[in-house]
Amino acid sequence: MRETLAGTGELIRLALRRDRWLLPVWILGFALIAYSTAAAGAELYPEVASRVEAATALNATASMVAMFGRIYDPSSLGALSLIKYTAFMTAILAVLMVILTVRHTRADEESGRLELLGGGRLGRDAPLVSALAISFGASLALGLLSAAALIAGGLPATGSMVFGLGWAATGMAFSAVAGVTAQLTASARAATGLGIGVVSVTYALRAVGDLAEPGPSVLAWLSPIGWNQQVRAFAGDHWWVLALPLALTVVLVPAARALRARRDLGSGLREAGPGPVRGSLSGVWDLAVRLQLRIWVAWAVAFVLFGVVIGSLVGNVAELLSSPTAQDLITQLGGRQALNDAFLAAEISIMGLLAAVYGVSAANHLRSEEAAGHTEALLGTATTRVRWASSHYAAALAGVSALMLLAGLSIGAGAASVLLDVDQLGRSTAAALAQIPAAWVMTSAALTVFGWAPRFAGAVWGLLFAFVALGEFGVLWNAPQWLMDLSPFRHSPLLPVGSGSMGELAGLTAAAAVLAALGYLGWRRRDLAA
Incomplete structure (x- = not known):
């Protein structure tokens, strides 16, 4: 011992x-x-x-x-x-x-x-x-x-x-x-x-x-x-x-x-089996998908299960609140539909935060590949820097989008089954998709840090934590409005999503694009880091 x-x-x-x-x-x-x-x-x-x-x-x-x-x-x-x-x-x-x-x-x-x-x-x-x-x-x-x-x-x-x-x-x-x-x-x-x-x-x-x-x-x-x-x-x-x-x-x-x-x-409990005799990967795009697919599937299963459970609970929300005070509050909120919307909006926003966690984790795979020496080997071929970085970055963005689509569909399906209202499927899906740009901003922030200061890739987690804390406790701390508005999640529209939300979604998407451009600029200018 x-x-x-x-x-x-x-x-x-x-x-x-x-x-x-x-x-x-x-x-x-x-x-x-x-x-x-x-x-x-x-x-x-x-x-x-x-x-x-x-x-x-x-x-x-x-x-x-x-x-x-x-x-x-x-x-x-x-x-x-x-x-x-x-x-x-x-x-x-x-x-x-x-x-x-x-x-x-x-x-x-x-x-x-x-x-x-x-x-x-x-x-x-x-x-x-x-x-x-x-x-x-x-x-x-x-x-x-x-x-x-x-x-x-x-x-x-x-x-x-x-x-x-x-x-x-x-x-x-x-x-x-x-x-x-x-x-x-x-x-x-x-x-x-x-x-x-x-x-x-x-x-x-x-x-x-x-x-x-x-x-x-x-x-x-x-x-x-x-x-x-x-x-x-x-x-x-x-x-x-x-x-x-x-x-x-x-x-x-x-x-x-x-x-x-x-x-x-260096190995897992389950030994990795030998690969096929003839490889099926045609380039860095296929490689990025292969490296991230299993993790994404695990996230997807969790999102679907969580979504179905949350959606199926919405039918019992009003019944759980039977006290006179609760009934008065329901009336003030605008009735049962407004209560259901508030419940689903809160849960969908949580899933948006989780999708951002996945996006940051997937984008940080760029740093782990570089530190492991895999990037240097790939760049020794005809693969360009931008193409390699884009493969992982695009996989992260697509993974975030797919997770929120699954979240919206599963929540909507669960809500539709208990409320007998097929419109819940479309409303919940639209609300979930509206959370994607904010998660993209965090994913792009990870690319920016990778491009300029890869050794501080973990700092993006601190930034994400700060945004979550501001969203939950900013009002309690009397934080200034401009500080709370720095969080991308504060600008994500909630259920129900209307046409007036397009400006905020466009702004978040533009912010993600600017951060990505900065990340690419830094990545093209710096040397490989161990």
Whole structure:
């Protein structure tokens, strides 16, 4: 056992040096968000009556419940102020921990770094253990610092500590999930995609479970994100629920280690079979599609399943809200049709964000191909720089478009089947397609960074996170309007989509084209980077 862990300390120090900017930014960012929200909540809801009114309205809006969850104590300032953090921000935290863990396991294998380090005294389990130690430590530091920030913001110490430890335990659980996915695939992109897919599925389970009355249903208890909600910080403080993500971590870490022992360095758990005797690829366009197809198919299956589930829920939205206050709110919104539109619009916008995640990941394949040396070999042939870059960029744009088309069709089909209204198919599809230009902007931003500063390709993820945070919390933080308008997602039209939205869609498409042109300009001017 001691031999298999040789070099773990050295790997931890190396990884911390590599992440000396990334980790502090993540941790301090979450803590600052927690502090600002706690401080702003005290100003927005100084009286118990105002809290109860706001919490009742939120609990009565199905789209808000599906996106953020329920408020279990309407009179609690902490429960109301942090409603967007128990599920939505927890999902973002989970994605960050997946990326961090894969970065120091599968990505280092793919780049050859671990093979080089393995020439020294490096144990077989050292990379996995060091990666998990870093992600566990980051989760714990993030949770404790956020708890301190909430206390400084004026919230009760006990609830703040429960909330912070909920974030920490959930981050550890998804780090362990990523430790397993890193053993199943042969590439970092596939491992990250699989890990994010698990996050998406657990978020969907929580959303469906929270919509049940009186809530939550058993589906919410099948989700680690749902567990974090059921900790109920500032609304009962259920400490015992923290045992669930910790138990999952205890189960998955040995599983990841056992899977690692069954495969060779640089390979996935499933051995790659030999290719055909005669190749069928005719150029870089076919190669780009081949490299990205399997990942896209996995995303497509998740989008279709999620879309059908969301669409089928729309028929029960109004029935779930049976209280007099909820019925009054439905009337104020414009009736059941308006309520259904609000619910579907919220879910379609989430899928638009997920499509942007896919687009950035697919566009960043340019950087991974260059770092692996594949680009240099291809450019040694008659292939031009622009043609090679265009193959991956076009595949990313097409993948985003196809995902949103599938999302619109699946949501529309589910809604049409329960509402017996075939028009839902066209309306939902139009709303989903309207999210494509914003995702294209983020995909093009990844191309821009690749063209000019490839070593900072990961910064696009930070930009995406900033845009999401501005969209969800900008109003709460009193962010200036011009700053919130920088987010492309803010300009995406929602259901129902009218002819007046064409200007915004054209503007987003033009912005994506300008960013792409800048990326091509930089790519043609710079040297290849290792």
